[in-house]
Amino acid sequence: MAAAGMSGPVMVQEQPHAPIVDLDADPIHMGAHDGPGRPADAPAAKSSVVSDDDREELVSLLEDIMDGEDAVEYATEMSRDVCTVAEARTFRSRLHEVGPNQFILETITTGNVGVRKLCSAFGVRIPAFFEGCEDEQLYQLLGLAINRELNKRPRLGQYSTIDDAAKLLQERSNIMVITGAGISTSLGIPDFRSKNTGFYSRLQEMGFQEPEQVFDIQNFDEDPSTFYTLAGDILPDLKKWTPTHEFIRLLQDKDKLLTNYTQNIDNVESHAGLRTEKLIQCHGSWATATCRKCKYRVPGEDIFENIRIHKPMECIKCTAEIAAHKTGMKRKRSSNGTSKKRRGPGDDDSESDGAYDIPQPGIMKPDITFFGEALPQDFFDRLKSQDKDKVDLVIVMGTSMKVAPVSEIPNFLPRDVPQIYISRDPIHHINFDINLLGDCDVVVAELARRAGWDLKHSMIAEDQKTTVTLVDDLEHISSVAVRRPGQLSEPPAQKA
Structure with a gap:
């Protein structure tokens, strides 16, 4: 799940056409x-x-x-x-x-x-x-x-069906996966922007006219209690992951995963076994938390209990250093019954620098990229210097691809690299070669089956059957759903 809309530098890319719109003129x-x-x-x-x-x-x-x-x-x-x-x-x-x-x-x-x-x-x-x-x-x-x-990147005409997608899985060896909140919602983790069910919708029901402000870095520094009070709804489960996460792990195990660029902050990918070098968390994550003052970092789960009880967590390092400073000052005053020599205006004050100047402990903030913070630099470095020239297949899952700079990736990559889109609803601002509409967990299970792979997960029934229906031949859109009892396996309209 991503804190959608997080700010950060926008990817620079060459466009095939110069803009024709000047907002200061017709x-x-x-x-x-x-x-x-x-x-x-x-x-x-x-x-x-x-x-x-x-x-x-x-x-x-x-x-x-x-x-x-x-x-x-x-x-x-x-x-x-x-x-x-x-x-x-x-x-x-x-x-x-x-x-x-x-x-x-x-x-x-x-x-x-x-x-x-x-x-x-x-x-x-x-x-x-x-x-x-x-x-x-x-x-x-x-x-x-x-x-x-x-x-828009032009659609590649030679790919259009779910069987084409399965064949690409078998053939390609440097697969880039781009994921969003839709791959985690089956765990009960809400996304941010879905109408009526998203986290922002819940905040609006609570009276927040601009719910994004809960994730504004300036607001956090002024009053962290708001975030600590509300963030309990989006805490990740550290022991569960979905069939879609398992599918990405399967790509890694088959040595086919180039990089998973995730917009999600839940860190479920790591718990599912994705290696650090295969994962770019574009909007940060709950994996770690950092003190806003001294930058001391701890595992993210260290602050979970404070979020559950709605109490901002103070940095233990800051607290210890402040306590040590106070104890040291008392010891110096009473050690020989005399006061320490008073400093002159030009005397060195190095002993009072650093931690001793902290008036109060800093507050621990999860390393989610808030509004007002830059995206992790490894996102840009990895994409431009390594993945752009190596990728041979792109799979986008569970995201509407509306938040820059992640939304710019498909048009940034070489245009002859095939691209597959998997989500519940279609999007129209990016031309994907194959569009597979349905629950991500259902679609990846069927893709793996057709590729001849064994995708095991407790949320996939042993006898699960799916039906694939061609929705729009020209737009390369198919619908994938669990088959109802008595339903035909492949409607006649399905393209082979």
């Missing part, structure tokens, strides 16, 4: 004409310079809209403003064929297609607060959607 001058579809008195799209804070807020809002965030209220879409599946594919294909400028000329500039309909072609739903507004006010949203589409 994107590629869309709307800067009086052609068809634009009333002469319609307001121009926003062109005044915005502050950095306003820009960041605007970008965040637009990206939430493109990702279909539940926090945004969406309009009821009229059929004339929404592309059919076939139309959307045609528009996307044309964009890649002719480029953004010609595409805009053929659609927006000529007035042949409305901006709302084009937005739907790129999977963007229009928020309710845009109802009744002029088309020009949607140009920035459309421009960002076009940028995202152009920067």
Whole structure:
């Protein structure tokens, strides 16, 4: 489970197309004409310079809209403003064929297609607060959607089915696995952002308008009791792991695992037996805890009891040094009945440096990456200097891939490396070659079976059977689920 949205340096990567959107101006001058579809008195799209804070807020809002965030209220879409599946594919294909400028000329500039309909072609739903507004006010949203589409890694056509995925497992030897909260929820560990069930949703029910603030480093330093009071719900179980964790361990045991990049903070991967050199915990984890003052580090489970009783844990090293300092000062004053010589302004004060200046013990903080902290540097070092050139297969599991910089990894890697996506719900901002929708535990069990591997776990029934249904041939999407009694093993529509 990851404290989603943790801040950190964003990965620098080369993009195949230059951005076409300038948030301080009309994107590629869309709307800067009086052609068809634009009333002469319609307001121009926003062109005044915005502050950095306003820009960041605007970008965040637009990206939430493109990702279909539940926090945004969406309009009821009229059929004339929404592309059919076939139309959307045609528009996307044309964009890649002719480029953004010609595409805009053929659609927006000529007035042949409305901006709302084009937005739907790129999977963007229009928020309710845009109802009744002029088309020009949607140009920035459309421009960002076009940028995202152009920067997508193209799907590899030769891979599409679960059997293709099983064959890739057998053939490849440097498999990168990217994981999120969905691989741990079967243990009862909540994710952060799921509507109604996520940890943030629980915090909102408790009255926190901005639940992310519980994981703000400044707030922790000012009042750690808030985190210690609320974090009990996300403490990991140190003795259990899921079939998905076991599957990743199986990849390691078969010497096929290159690296598991996990956004989860539960540290379940380690308890499942993943070696340190095979694991990058992108958002930190509960594995260790560190004093905010002296940086003394302890095993993470040392602070679990304090979290359960809602009492911030003071650093034992700080406490010991403060106690020793006080005892030493008393001993010096009473050793010979005289006071220590008073220091002059220029005298050396080295004896009072360091721990003796600590007025009170520091508080232990789990080494989760809070908002306001940088991501672990080994994430960037490992990805760019080693894994990028070695990876030959990517498997993404249990994550919606919305949090940077992890969300940027698929487009950062060489485009001829096949990529598999496993999760309950599809995503549309990244082109995966094979999409297997369902519970991660069910999907990996079926993948292992088809690969001829023996995946043993108490949560996998000995006689478990699954059904695989082709959902969308062109998008390479299949649904994988435990088969109900009497259900056919493979629906006729399933592609071999």
